[in-house]
Amino acid sequence: MPNREAVGGLSNIGALADLLRQPYALDPGALEYLVEESLNTAKDAPVQIAALFFKQALRAERELVPLERENLGRFIRRAAAIPTVRRAFEKSLRPMGRCPTRERIWVRQLLVPIPVPAAEAEPAEQVSGGVETLDLTKIAGAVTELHLLIDAIGKISPRLRFLNIRLGEFTYASGLAVIAQWILAHSLVGHYEFVDCPEPMARYLDNIRFSAALRNPSIVISPDPMDWAIGLTRINRDEPTEQVTEKIVDILHTFANPTPEDKGALLVLISEMIENIHRHADAPVDGFAVAQVYPRLLKMGITLVDAGMGVRASFESGEPSIPIGHLRHDSDFLREAVKLHSTSKKQRHSGYGLFLLSEVIARNRGTFALTSGSATLVGYQKRKRIEFDVFTHSPWRGTIVSVIIDLHGPLPLSEVYREMPIDPELEADDLFT
Amino acid sequence: MTSSPRAVKLVALAGSTSLLTRTQGAALREQVLELLEGEPSVEIDMSGVNALSPSFADELFGGLQTSFGRATASRIRVSCARVEWRRLIRSALAHRRAIDGQLSKDGRG
Numbered sequence: 256m257p258n259r260e261a262v263g264g265l266s267n268i269g270a271l272a273d274l275l276r277q278p279y280a281l282d283p284g285a286l287e288y289l290v291e292e293s294l295n296t297a298k299d300a301p302v303q304i305a306a307l308f309f310k311q312a313l314r315a316e317r318e319l320v321p322l323e324r325e326n327l328g329r330f331i332r333r334a335a336a337i338p339t340v341r342r343a344f345e346k347s348l349r350p351m352g353r354c355p356t357r358e359r360i361w362v363r364q365l366l367v368p369i370p371v372p373a374a375e376a377e378p379a380e381q382v383s384g385g386v387e388t389l390d391l392t393k394i395a396g397a398v399t400e401l402h403l404l405i406d407a408i409g410k411i412s413p414r415l416r417f418l419n420i421r422l423g424e425f426t427y428a429s430g431l432a433v434i435a436q437w438i439l440a441h442s443l444v445g446h447y448e449f450v451d452c453p454e455p456m457a458r459y460l461d462n463i464r465f466s467a468a469l470r471n472p473s474i475v476i477s478p479d480p481m482d483w484a485i486g487l488t489r490i491n492r493d494e495p496t497e498q499v500t501e502k503i504v505d506i507l508h509t510f511a512n513p514t515p516e517d518k519g520a521l522l523v524l525i526s527e528m529i530e531n532i533h534r535h536a537d538a539p540v541d542g543f544a545v546a547q548v549y550p551r552l553l554k555m556g557i558t559l560v561d562a563g564m565g566v567r568a569s570f571e572s573g574e575p576s577i578p579i580g581h582l583r584h585d586s587d588f589l590r591e592a593v594k595l596h597s598t599s600k601k602q603r604h605s606g607y608g609l610f611l612l613s614e615v616i617a618r619n620r621g622t623f624a625l626t627s628g629s630a631t632l633v634g635y636q637k638r639k640r641i642e643f644d645v646f647t648h649s650p651w652r653g654t655i656v657s658v659i660i661d662l663h664g665p666l667p668l669s670e671v672y673r674e675m676p677i678d679p680e681l682e683a684d685d686l687f688t
Numbered sequence: 689m690t691s692s693p694r695a696v697k698l699v700a701l702a703g704s705t706s707l708l709t710r711t712q713g714a715a716l717r718e719q720v721l722e723l724l725e726g727e728p729s730v731e732i733d734m735s736g737v738n739a740l741s742p743s744f745a746d747e748l749f750g751g752l753q754t755s756f757g758r759a760t761a762s763r764i765r766v767s768c769a770r771v772e773w774r775r776l777i778r779s780a781l782a783h784r785r786a787i788d789g790q791l792s793k794d795g796r797g
Contacts, residue, residue, distance in 0.1 A: 500708065519706075519739035526708035530743050596783055606783075607742035672772035672779075681782035684761035686749075687774055688731065 268293055268303045275311045275327065290334050301339035308334060387415040388450075389434070392423040396430015398556070398624045398657045402631045402646035404430050408437055409649020418447040422456050428463055428484065429558035429657045432545040435469055435487055436653065439540045440562035444469045463487050463545060472541065485546040490532050490559065500525045503546045503557060511553065511662045520668035521660075524615060527608035528559045528656050536563025538653065553662040554621075562653040566592050566627040585628035586645045593625065593632070593643075595675070612658065614671045617641040619664050626655035693729035693765050696720065699736035706739040713747025720752065724763060734768040742776060749777050750784035 271289045293300040308331045334340050389411060396404045411418070420434065438447055449460065460466070468487035485503050504521045507513045513521070525544075532542045542561035549556065564572065567588040570579050582588050593613045596606040609625065616623040617636040625632045631646040660666065699705050701719055702712060723730050734740075753760045768774050 497704075497706070497708065501706070515738060522706050522708060522739040523741040526741055527743060530710060530741075607746075611742065669770075669772040672776045675775055675779045677775075677779050677782045678786070681785045682778065684758075686761055686764055686766045686777070686781075688765050688767045 268300070268307065271304065272307055275307065290337065290340070294337070294339065301337075301342065304334060304340050308340075385415065386417045386419060387411045388419040388421060390421045391426060391430070391434075392421050394430070395423065395425055396427045396433065398427075398429060398558075398622050398659050399633055401429070401433070401624055401626055401655060401657065402648040404433055405626065405631075405648045405651050408434070408651075413441065415441075415443075416446065418443055419450045420447060421450055422452055424453055424456070425459075426456065427556065428487075428545040428547045429556055431460070431463060431465060432487060432543045432558045432560050433655060435465060436543050436560045436562055439469060439543075440652070463547075468543065483548040483550065485544065488544045490529055490542040490544050490561070497526075499544055500529065503544070506546065506548055507555065507662070511548075514665070516669060517666045520615060520666035523668055524612055524658075524666070525557065527611060528557075531608050531654075531656070532559060532561045532563070536561040536569075536654065538563035542653075548662075555660045555662055556657070557660070558655065558657040560653065560655045565652060565654055566625075584630065586630035586632065586647070589625050589627060589630055589632040589645075590643065593634070609656075611668065611671060612656070613641060615666055615668050616658050616660065618667045618670065619661055621661045621664075622659040624655070624657040626651055626657075627653070631655075693731040694723060694727045695731045695733050695767075696723065697733045697736065699734075705736055707737055707744045707748075708739060708741045710743045710747045713744040714751070717748050717751045720748075720764075721755065729763050729765065731765040731767055734766065734770075734773065737773075740773050740776065742780060745773075745777050745780040746784060750780050753781050753784055754788055 271293060274289065290304060293304060311327060311331070389407060391404065391407060394400055394403045394407060418438065438444060449457070452460070463484060464486035468489060472489065472491075483506055485499070485506060488499050490499070500522055503525055504513075504518055507518070507521065529544070532538070536542065538561045540562055542559060542563070544557070544559050546555065546557045548554075563569075567585050570582075570588055570591070577591060577594075579588070579591070582591060593609045594606075595610040613623050613625075613634045617634055620636055623634040625634075629647055629650045631648065633644045633646065634641055636642070696719075698707065698716065701716055704712070707713070707716075720730055720732065749764075749766070752764055756763050766774075766777065768777070
């Protein structure tokens with residue numbers, strides 16, 4: 256029985272209110288006990304609890320010091336994970352249009368149930384290292400700058416306790432997705448801060464739901480009011496990803512009038528990218544997807560990042576469909592990975608994804624980047640051929656796939672399908688009517 | 689006299705016009721295999737499909753080929769108007785045939 260003694264016999268909503276007024280002395284056992292008791296005894300308890308928490312959350316934003324606020328926030332999130340309370344909580348959020356923005360953001364963030372990050376669960380003295388700073392004031396994190404970003408990340412001690420991040424005037428969503436992945440993989444959720452962040456970037460971080468996506472283990476698609484971005488969205492093996500794929504394609508409509516062919520092509524490319532994460536990465540934590548339309552340039556950027564085993568280890572630990580004995584550097588493995596039918600595992604893999612992506616993006620006159628280990632391959636079309644530039648950098652554990660699509664041009668997936676070579680000796684009896 | 693194959697519309701079976709993931713492909717393959725328990729052959733109708741991915745094609749068509757081997761063409765017919773998708777399915781089948789051949793050489797599969 257959780258801490259009945261701490262509650263001192265109180266078992267109703269009033270007791271809960273009393274408890275919440277002392278955020279410095281909150282006891283999780285007492286809180287859970289009171290919530291459970293209230294839910295069992297009063298029919299409208301979820302509504303009452305939600306109203307109570309809502310009021311306290313607003314007070315917290317206005318009156319409490321950060322430590323008290325964090326403490327209260329943790330308890331409210333825990334209660335909001337109970338579906339009935341959560342529904343009531345969401346209902347009470349509807350009239351919040353009149354609230355100041357900071358309060359609204361704070362209360363909305365409280366609604367996100369979070370698991371206790373590993374770093375938070377460990378006693379502080381077990382974590383050695385100190386505060387580190389990731390200085391990105393001169394790196395925008397564009398597709399062609401990923402190697403610079405990874406080099407900057409590579410300079411940070413992996414034994415740090417707290418990360419300060421300095422951003423410049425603008426950092427691309429692709430760069431932010433990479434940073435988020437690194438934070439998640441190193442159990443730094445709740446242990447990082449953007450310092451001296453320029454105001455437009457602070458708004459952009461809110462828009463792409465940087466903090467919320469790090470805390471929320473379920474897939475949450477950004478409710479961007481302008482509908483030109485998909486905020487940081489988690490990719491994991493257990494959740495369906497069709498909704499993410501379709502939403503990314505939907506934002507195309509905001510600035511372009513895509514043909515059914517282009518929409519279909521984009522659906523295929525994104526789903527193949529996500530399948531790669533599902534089937535190859537074997538990652539200890541979720542990956543991330545992010546997408547953004549750049550209306551002035553009429554371009555669209557999509558980035559998927561994971562903290563899995565990476566391309567080289569996937570080939571070396573699997574049953575590759577190609578000989579790999581002669582491959583020496585990470586970049587050699589990346590060059591193989593973009594070839595047709597080149598896959599690290601023979602069963603339930605067919606090695607189309609990265610091949611299609613590089614072919615279609617090059618023909619679209621866009622840019623394609625594949626990062627894994629100590630190399631990044633940047634592909635583009637030059638004189639009707641795909642060229643790859645290779646950049647070397649600090650090691651990245653996992654894989655990053657980032658593309659820039661030119662919305663002026665088509666996505667000629669059908670053309671690539673039509674030109675796909677087939678070994679005549681392997682042609683099967685024709686199935687088609 | 690041979691009876692015409694039982695026709696199944698892939699879009700209706702999938703509940704989606706986008707055929708993209710291996711999970712979708714595997715679920716549809718199971719449904720087709722179930723139908724084939726009571727039918728000599730099935731015609732898979734691809735009309736209404738808006739997007740077809742290689743992973744899906746490998747999982748559904750390649751998977752059916754692995755199940756039926758040389759008898760695939762007598763059990764499965766595919767009605768598909770788009771030339772590029774026919775090419776993709778042929779490519780997936782050829783690749784699957786190569787992999788299945790390698791696996792059986794290795795004594796597996």
